[in-house]
Amino acid sequence: MASFPPSVNEKLIARSRTVGELLAPTSPFDKKCGRENWTVAFAPDGSYLAWSQGHRIVKLVPWAQCLNNFLLHGTKNGANAAGTRLPRQSSEGSQKSKPCEHVIDCGDIVWSLAFGSSVPEKQSRCVNIEWHRFKFGQDQLLLATGLNNGRIKIWDVYTGKLLLNLMDHTEVVRDLTFAPDGSLILVSASRDKTLRVWDLKDDGNMMKVLRGHPNWVYGCAFSPDSSILCSVGASKAVFLWDMDKYSMLRKLEGHHNDVVACEFSPDGALLATASYDTRVYLWDPHIGVILREFGHLFPPPTPIFAGGANDRWVRSVCFSHDGLHVASLADDKMVRFWRIDEEYPVQVAPLNNGLCCTFSTDGSVLAAGTQDGSLYFWATPSQVSSLQHLCRMAIRRVMPTSQVKNLPIPGKVVEFLCYQI
Numbered sequence: 001m002a003s004f005p006p007s008v009n010e011k012l013i014a015r016s017r018t019v020g021e022l023l024a025p026t027s028p029f030d031k032k033c034g035r036e037n038w039t040v041a042f043a044p045d046g047s048y049l050a051w052s053q054g055h056r057i058v059k060l061v062p063w064a065q066c067l068n069n070f071l072l073h074g075t076k077n078g079a080n081a082a083g084t085r086l087p088r089q090s091s092e093g094s095q096k097s098k099p100c101e102h103v104i105d106c107g108d109i110v111w112s113l114a115f116g117s118s119v120p121e122k123q124s125r126c127v128n129i130e131w132h133r134f135k136f137g138q139d140q141l142l143l144a145t146g147l148n149n150g151r152i153k154i155w156d157v158y159t160g161k162l163l164l165n166l167m168d169h170t171e172v173v174r175d176l177t178f179a180p181d182g183s184l185i186l187v188s189a190s191r192d193k194t195l196r197v198w199d200l201k202d203d204g205n206m207m208k209v210l211r212g213h214p215n216w217v218y219g220c221a222f223s224p225d226s227s228i229l230c231s232v233g234a235s236k237a238v239f240l241w242d243m244d245k246y247s248m249l250r251k252l253e254g255h256h257n258d259v260v261a262c263e264f265s266p267d268g269a270l271l272a273t274a275s276y277d278t279r280v281y282l283w284d285p286h287i288g289v290i291l292r293e294f295g296h297l298f299p300p301p302t303p304i305f306a307g308g309a310n311d312r313w314v315r316s317v318c319f320s321h322d323g324l325h326v327a328s329l330a331d332d333k334m335v336r337f338w339r340i341d342e343e344y345p346v347q348v349a350p351l352n353n354g355l356c357c358t359f360s361t362d363g364s365v366l367a368a369g370t371q372d373g374s375l376y377f378w379a380t381p382s383q384v385s386s387l388q389h390l391c392r393m394a395i396r397r398v399m400p401t402s403q404v405k406n407l408p409i410p411g412k413v414v415e416f417l418c419y420q421i
Contacts, residue, residue, distance in 0.1 A: 013345055015347065016337065016348065016379060016380070017378060018349070018376070019067075019377040019379055020070035022059075022066075022374060022375040024037070024053050024054060024374045034055050036370075036372075037052050037054065037355060037369030037372075037373045037374065037375065039051065039110065039113045039175075039356055040369045041113045041358060043157065044117050044361065045117065045361065046063055046064075046361035046362060047063060047064075047099055048060055048061065048062060048141070048157055049066055051369055052110035052111070054109075054373035055373075056105055056106050056107055056108055057110075058104040058110055058143070059101075059103055060160065062100070063360070065099070067365075102160035106147055108148045108151070109147065110146070112144075112173055114143070114176035114186070115142065115178065116141075116142045116143075116144060117140065117178075118184050119181070119182025119183070142156065142157065142163070146174065146176050150168075150190065151167050152167075152173055152198070153165055154200065164200065164204040166204050168206055169196065170190075171191035173190050174190060174219065175188070175217075175218065175219040177229075179222050180222055180224055180226055181225070183201070184200040184201045185199055185200075185243075186198040186200055187220050189220040191216040193214070193216065193217060195217060196208070196209050197209075197246070212248055213234075213237055213239065215233055215235045216233050217237075218234070218259065219232045220232070222243070223285070224267065224397065227242070227243055228240055228243060230264065231262075232260065232261065232273055236256065236259060238251065240252065240288075255277050256303045257275050259276075260314070260316070261314075261316045261317045262274070262317070266321055267323055267397045268285075269284070269286075269419060270283065270340065270419060272319055272326050273317065274317035276314065277301070278296045278300070278306055278310055278314060279296065281293055282294075282340060284401055284419065294326070294328060294338050296312045296328070312330055312331060314329070314330045314331075315329050315355055316355070316357045316358075317357075318357055318359055320363045321362065321363035322383070323340075324383065324389065325337055325338065325346075325380065325381055327380070329355075333352050334348055334350060335350075335351050335354065335357065335378065346381050347381050352370065353371040354369070354370055355370060355371060356368065363380060364380060364382075365378065365380060
């Protein structure tokens, strides 16, 4: 599969429009290490933005307020001026009606963040449901932070208060992800080579340890229906797990270096993985086949070269909510926006020392974090999805590849539904 040659087609690619910047505060005696913005996240309802600002600090700001500030004051803002700092109030109702900004000191370097929201009818898997320390309501919004010392701290977004302190990992908690079904099941990925499953509706009880990674685990992501978990790590590892049985489904083989990020498409039919081998792969997770390769170095490096230092390590990848676009961030000081049906970027943006990126909840903005604790925002490619694509997503949300291939429909339609054309 051909990779995109940046030098040849650079003039043909549109530049993404900058929406804003949140620059981290610095001082003359500030150490460079410890300032990294390893993670950025948007709340599921789009109400809040959170990122690790470096030096143990997580910043929580109302997203609508942040966007309004960009419109009023221009794109450049200090991170401390992202919004009006509001006093914390005791009433959760008033906090919900008027979102407040919070600065959270997590006590150690923050490597990962995840928002989780509760659905009351989703029962805990705990056998003993007679008594719980916390009862999460429908309006509950939580923020999980993974720390350098292996701890996971759970915060109330509306009040900024610490709720739980989860301790079991022995190394850095590199990534966190909540099940999208509102069950408040949390999965953590760590450098101790394990993934751990926590039930926050059972006061943070650790339900299961998933073992199998030979080395560091860099990232994890749930499928949209919460039935499958993908985990990626060092030694080219891409694993899929059955989250009903807590067993490994399959290993996906194809990368030539550490795999550092992963995310499912909104319909669960595709899986994007990013690796230090300069590539982003789009997989069919149901059958373990690579459908498309997005190359960040031309010509594509040989396996030996891709397995070492190559100045094009891909650091992050994320899926847009339209199911048509993917964003990637690499060490070549570029952010790229790709269409899933094209082999070259549709938009690019310059970014020095980028570490992480994610789309806003509505998919209109991409946020990216850097080594100095700052955040940068771009408008994402806008395109009205075709009726065919919307129908494909609706079908694939409820039907895996094996069932699609058994449908009594023309072969070309099957290929389209399986994202093969």
